Amino acid sequence: MNPSHLLGPVLVLGSGLLGASIGLGLRARGIDVVLSDPSPSAQAVAVDIGAGRAFDAAETLVPELVVVAAPPDVTAQVVAGALLRYPSAVVVDIASVKASVLNELTAREDITEKDLSRYVGTHPMAGRERSGPVAARGELFNSMPWVLCPSEQSTAHALKVAHSLAIDLDAVVFRFSPEEHDGAVALVSHLPQVMASLVASRLQETPSNALSLSGNGLRDVTRIAASDPSLWVQILGANAPQLLEILKGVRTDLDRLINTLSAPTAPGARLDLAQLMAEGNAGQSRIPGKHGGPAQQYSWLTVLVDDKPGQIARLLTEIGEIGVNLEDLRLDHSAGLQVGMVELSVLPSRRVLLVDELTARGWKVIQ
Amino acid sequence: MNPSHLLGPVLVLGSGLLGASIGLGLRARGIDVVLSDPSPSAQAVAVDIGAGRAFDAAETLVPELVVVAAPPDVTAQVVAGALLRYPSAVVVDIASVKASVLNELTAREDITEKDLSRYVGTHPMAGRERSGPVAARGELFNSMPWVLCPSEQSTAHALKVAHSLAIDLDAVVFRFSPEEHDGAVALVSHLPQVMASLVASRLQETPSNALSLSGNGLRDVTRIAASDPSLWVQILGANAPQLLEILKGVRTDLDRLINTLSAPTAPGARLDLAQLMAEGNAGQSRIPGKHGGPAQQYSWLTVLVDDKPGQIARLLTEIGEIGVNLEDLRLDHSAGLQVGMVELSVLPSRRVLLVDELTARGWKVIQ
Numbered sequence: 001m002n003p004s005h006l007l008g009p010v011l012v013l014g015s016g017l018l019g020a021s022i023g024l025g026l027r028a029r030g031i032d033v034v035l036s037d038p039s040p041s042a043q044a045v046a047v048d049i050g051a052g053r054a055f056d057a058a059e060t061l062v063p064e065l066v067v068v069a070a071p072p073d074v075t076a077q078v079v080a081g082a083l084l085r086y087p088s089a090v091v092v093d094i095a096s097v098k099a100s101v102l103n104e105l106t107a108r109e110d111i112t113e114k115d116l117s118r119y120v121g122t123h124p125m126a127g128r129e130r131s132g133p134v135a136a137r138g139e140l141f142n143s144m145p146w147v148l149c150p151s152e153q154s155t156a157h158a159l160k161v162a163h164s165l166a167i168d169l170d171a172v173v174f175r176f177s178p179e180e181h182d183g184a185v186a187l188v189s190h191l192p193q194v195m196a197s198l199v200a201s202r203l204q205e206t207p208s209n210a211l212s213l214s215g216n217g218l219r220d221v222t223r224i225a226a227s228d229p230s231l232w233v234q235i236l237g238a239n240a241p242q243l244l245e246i247l248k249g250v251r252t253d254l255d256r257l258i259n260t261l262s263a264p265t266a267p268g269a270r271l272d273l274a275q276l277m278a279e280g281n282a283g284q285s286r287i288p289g290k291h292g293g294p295a296q297q298y299s300w301l302t303v304l305v306d307d308k309p310g311q312i313a314r315l316l317t318e319i320g321e322i323g324v325n326l327e328d329l330r331l332d333h334s335a336g337l338q339v340g341m342v343e344l345s346v347l348p349s350r351r352v353l354l355v356d357e358l359t360a361r362g363w364k365v366i367q
Numbered sequence: 368m369n370p371s372h373l374l375g376p377v378l379v380l381g382s383g384l385l386g387a388s389i390g391l392g393l394r395a396r397g398i399d400v401v402l403s404d405p406s407p408s409a410q411a412v413a414v415d416i417g418a419g420r421a422f423d424a425a426e427t428l429v430p431e432l433v434v435v436a437a438p439p440d441v442t443a444q445v446v447a448g449a450l451l452r453y454p455s456a457v458v459v460d461i462a463s464v465k466a467s468v469l470n471e472l473t474a475r476e477d478i479t480e481k482d483l484s485r486y487v488g489t490h491p492m493a494g495r496e497r498s499g500p501v502a503a504r505g506e507l508f509n510s511m512p513w514v515l516c517p518s519e520q521s522t523a524h525a526l527k528v529a530h531s532l533a534i535d536l537d538a539v540v541f542r543f544s545p546e547e548h549d550g551a552v553a554l555v556s557h558l559p560q561v562m563a564s565l566v567a568s569r570l571q572e573t574p575s576n577a578l579s580l581s582g583n584g585l586r587d588v589t590r591i592a593a594s595d596p597s598l599w600v601q602i603l604g605a606n607a608p609q610l611l612e613i614l615k616g617v618r619t620d621l622d623r624l625i626n627t628l629s630a631p632t633a634p635g636a637r638l639d640l641a642q643l644m645a646e647g648n649a650g651q652s653r654i655p656g657k658h659g660g661p662a663q664q665y666s667w668l669t670v671l672v673d674d675k676p677g678q679i680a681r682l683l684t685e686i687g688e689i690g691v692n693l694e695d696l697r698l699d700h701s702a703g704l705q706v707g708m709v710e711l712s713v714l715p716s717r718r719v720l721l722v723d724e725l726t727a728r729g730w731k732v733i734q
Binding site for chain 2: 125126135137139140142143145147174176180183184185187188189191192193194195196197198199200201202203204206208209210211212213214215217218219220221222223224225226227228229230232233236237238240241243244246247248249250251253254255257258261262264265269270273274276277278279280281282283284285286287288304310312313316317319320326328329330331341364365366367
């Protein structure tokens with residue numbers, strides 16, 4: 001393992017999933033981590049799992065870095081407290097929205113420009129399937145984007161320390177201004193979240209037999225509608241201005257679509273629908289492909305497997321033997337019987353070979 | 368293989384992906400299939416791949432069943448032609464919307480009630496990743512839903528033959544009235560399609576650095592925005608009334624959300640946002656789980672793998688050795704570096720064992 005970039009100690013304020021994961025990751029690099037959480041039990045659990053040592057008010061702590069891992073609502077307040085209490089520390093936060101935190105800090109009368117120069121807003125974009133310190137993993141940020149959003153006041157030193165945090169946790173560093181960041185996440189994260197919820201909320205009173213026809217399309221569009229409301233209420237509230245502009249654009253398109261569907265045989269109706277679909281095609285194709293590279297056109301095939309343990313492993317092993325690289329893989333759950341459907345994505349030039357070889361080996365290639 | 372239910376011959380009108388796949392599937396059961404397509408090359412390809420024998424106008428064909436696999440726009444017309452030309456045949460279609468086809472048929476002066484009694488609308492809900500006869504597979508319908516939508520005029524015999532078609536192609540049969548069907552697919556298929564396109568179309572002019580923060584949420588919500596416009600324009604047009612009602616409901620919710628975000632700190636704003644998220648949670652949890660069973664709560668974990676061939680196969684093989692059943696599997700493409708992220712879903716009671724065992728075997732469990 002490379003030597004760490006941070007020297008420590010690092011004080012982590014908030015030992016939920018993210019704070020405790022940060023602690024674990026830094027401890028794995030031998031960095032001294034001190035944990036503090038308003039909830040004694042959350043703090044105790046985080047200490048128990050090895051995320052750091054418990055904060056001790058009697059200790060004279062001079063942290064190199066303070067990481068504020070508090071809920072978005074109280075982040076600015078906790079950052080301010082840390083800037084004032086640790087006058088030589090760099091302070092970062094990890095909240096999902098950046099401009100609102102910075103604005104709140106800037107508006108505070110107790111925070112000077114010099115204090116603010118030691119603050120860098122950041123946003124690690126790591127998974128949130130679970131919550132709480134029990135779910136923490138030091139590798140949580142491994143290869144995930146970590147966005148650094150220095151303000152105009154942030155010093156080069158503060159940015160360097162923030163950068164070191166992300167690097168020591170093996171993240172991929174991005175740099176945006178706070179406003180750019182909020183605009184970007186409004187589009188790539190908050191918009192899909194609310195749209196998924198809007199679709200899913202339509203299903204509340206659907207007769208179950210209608211839902212029995214659900215396919216992967218519905219599942220994909222509504223997957224993130226299972227998200228935790230309490231966190232998202234804070235995020236959406238904090239990024240309201242950016243999201244609002246985007247949603248107004250969506251509403252304009254939706255109005256146009258509703259108009260068109262009100263008179264579907266009118267001249268131009270077909271063209272309107274085709275245009276919406278084509279614009280969707282165009283936008284979707286701009287999403288980066290695997291590993292952030294250009295969106296690549298892969299070819300898909302679907303293989304039916306018995307729903308017995310080890311079947312998918314066997315299929316993948318044989319694909320390895322055949323010598324075709326798998327670009328992507330998904331399971332289809334629309335099927336009614338006890339079968340599994342595996343969707344495989346390969347380079348277009350390899351598809352025929354793979355289909356022929358799998359078929360020859362007795363696999364059922366459905367499409 | 369069980370003996371087939373259909374006796375044949377079966378005349379398939381339209382030898383694109385679906386028609387040719389039907390042909391292949393029935394030929395595999397030894398049923399005599401005759402193919403006809405307005406495009407001589409599409410017909411020739413379908414014959415070449417073994418989907419059936421070419422239609423011969425000189426032959427006196429007395430089909431048991433005529434399957435109309437034409438585009439939605441011309442389906443009713445082709446059904447009518449078949450009902451008139453083959454007065455003893457059952458005629459089915461496979462278009463994605465049912466009421467519009469039936470209404471168009473019923474309105475025709477050349478079609479009597481007796482003719483109509485031999486017609487059953489159906490809808491096989493099978494994958495559409497590819498198109499054209501070259502992509503056809505006899506197993507396309509294997510374990511996929513096939514909805515039968517008899518009208519009030521359909522005879523029991525006609526329904527039986529339609530049922531036999533679906534069974535002989537190993538599909539899972541559902542039965543809906545035409546209106547019930549259209550309402551169901553409007554919700555579970557057409558709504559997610561247009562919403563995905565509405566989200567994706569917002570990305571057309573996004574700066575690429577914003578898109579570099581794209582995660583699985585955006586990818587999931589916009590995946591089906593890559594759909595083929597020409598087909599969808601016909602489907603949306605034909606099912607406009609059902610979809611319209613649903614979209615008006617969405618627009619009401621969107622208006623409410625936009626209002627709330629315009630004053631995010633107003634009293635009640637938080638509650639509004641929480642309510643939208645909670646309704647999304649509730650709707651999403653009603654979508655059936657694996658194999659159509661109740662929506663089950665599974666536990667997820669994420670494992671990092673080197674992006675080398677065979678890694679995922681090795682991981683799955685070891686999971687098989689550990690003895691934990693994999694409920695679902697997805698690849699995460701947000702990562703920037705040359706790593707693969709595999710998301711695994713297991714029964715909650717098995718999660719700890721799996722995490723411990725994988726970690727002991729040297730796998731990097733991120734979350």
